[in-house]
Amino acid sequence: MITFMLVASLILFGVAVGIALYRIIAGPTLPDRITAMDFIGVNLISxxxxISVLFNTLAFLEAILVMAILLFISTVAFARYIERGVIIERKRDR
Structure with missing residues (x-):
């Protein structure tokens, strides 16, 4: 029974990623597209x-941690880009 529920959740995650892909393609604004990309990242972590529970292993937990850190950093970088137009500001003394 638990295997059926895990497979069903994987199918539903796939549907959610498909809907988010549509939002990336047809999104009217850049923040909509960035939010959809963040949503896809969270779904991939899920x-x-x-899959880690389905295979009964702890080997994927490090991959989850690395993906979560990279996802957070990329979301912050995109938010700064939307807000200011640049990601890294450099002050030049001339």
């Missing part, structure tokens, strides 16, 4: 967690 899929890896479900």
């Amino acid at each position: 899929v890896i967690g479900v």
